[in-house]
Amino acid sequence: MTAVDASETSTRKYIGRFAPSPTGPLHFGSLVAALASWLDARSKDGSWLLRIEDLDPPREDPSAPDTIKRQLETLGLIWDGVPLYQSTRQDAYDEALNELRKKDMVFVCTCSRKSIRGVYPGNCREKRLEESATGACAIRLRVPQKIATFNDRISGSHIFDLNNTVGDFIVRRRDGRTAYQLAVAVDDEYQNVTDIIRGDDLLDSTPRQLCIIEALGYQSVRYGHFPVILGADHKKLSKQAHAAPVSIKKPEKTIRDALLCLGQTSPPDTDNVQILLNWAIENWQPDMIPARSTVWTPA
Ligand code: GLU
Numbered sequence: 550m551t552a553v554d555a556s557e558t559s560t561r562k563y564i565g566r567f568a569p570s571p572t573g574p575l576h577f578g579s580l581v582a583a584l585a586s587w588l589d590a591r592s593k594d595g596s597w598l599l600r601i602e603d604l605d606p607p608r609e610d611p612s613a614p615d616t617i618k619r620q621l622e623t624l625g626l627i628w629d630g631v632p633l634y635q636s637t638r639q640d641a642y643d644e645a646l647n648e649l650r651k652k653d654m655v656f657v658c659t660c661s662r663k664s665i666r667g668v669y670p671g672n673c674r675e676k677r678l679e680e681s682a683t684g685a686c687a688i689r690l691r692v693p694q695k696i697a698t699f700n701d702r703i704s705g706s707h708i709f710d711l712n713n714t715v716g717d718f719i720v721r722r723r724d725g726r727t728a729y730q731l732a733v734a735v736d737d738e739y740q741n742v743t744d745i746i747r748g749d750d751l752l753d754s755t756p757r758q759l760c761i762i763e764a765l766g767y768q769s770v771r772y773g774h775f776p777v778i779l780g781a782d783h784k785k786l787s788k789q790a791h792a793a794p795v796s797i798k799k800p801e802k803t804i805r806d807a808l809l810c811l812g813q814t815s816p817p818d819t820d821n822v823q824i825l826l827n828w829a830i831e832n833w834q835p836d837m838i839p840a841r842s843t844v845w846t847p848a
């Protein structure tokens with residue numbers, strides 16, 4: 550695995566995406582991710598796609614996709630085309646997994662979740678267990694013994710010792726569901742995504758997704774990870790921590806707050822969200838995104 554070089558994708562038309570998991574309405578932290586990827590796409594005359602990552606129904610709220618769409622629309626973040634729902638993509642994930650099986654890049658793992666702490670120690674790697682005979686089992690990718698590097702447009706260059714920091718990771722869970730890492734890589738390729746802008750809580754996922762991209766011969770993507778927004782308790786804003794749904798009552802106020810968190814200073818004094826967004830596209834400066842997490846408390 551070599552460095553992901555920004556120039557590799559430069560001849561492709563920019564396609565960005567926002568890929569929320571519908572576990573609830575957007576909170577302010579997820580809105581900042583949506584806005585950053587939208588601005589980056591629009592400032593490069595690119596497309597911006599919406600993908601609903603509904604792969605884990607027990608964790609989801611059935612009304613969330615519509616709520617998220619309404620929030621985005623009201624805030625002026627309009628996506629191109631029709632949203633892609635991961636729940637409709639099982640055949641594609643199965644096909645990708647088959648491809649990995651053919652290449653002998655995956656193996657069956659019967660270890661219980663509890664028995665694995667941290668990096669997978671490789672217990673089942675050479676056992677060549679059969680899927681059918683073992684009952685509930687996960688499928689893991691055989692992660693190569695390599696150093697992976699990639700240049701992030703926002704957070705700089707990263708180096709991962711794949712074996713010691715990532716290890717063979719799960720691509721199909723014990724419950725039969727496709728793991729997030731596989732689904733994301735398959736869909737980014739399917740949707741021709743060139744650029745991923747997202748919070749750095751997902752930085753850990755990037756080397757895993759790079760492994761899948763390489764294993765399946767997919768096109769490379771550029772990454773930009775910005776520091777996630779923290780709440781008053783200095784913890785990441787998250788649905789698990791009951792972050793409040795983002796307010797759409799005053800769209801320009803919400804967008805203005807999000808722009809400030811992204812270091813985009815001196816937006817015009819207007820109560821028209823469209824004027825504000827147009828200014829933000831014209832003046833988008835990813836270099837101004839603060840290097841450290843912003844603590845945000847609703848006014
Ligand atoms: N669905 C993931 C989440 O909401 C994000 C996926 C991604 O941006 O790669 O955390």
Ligand code: ZN
Pocket residue numbers: 657658659660671672673674
């Ligand atoms: Zn195992």
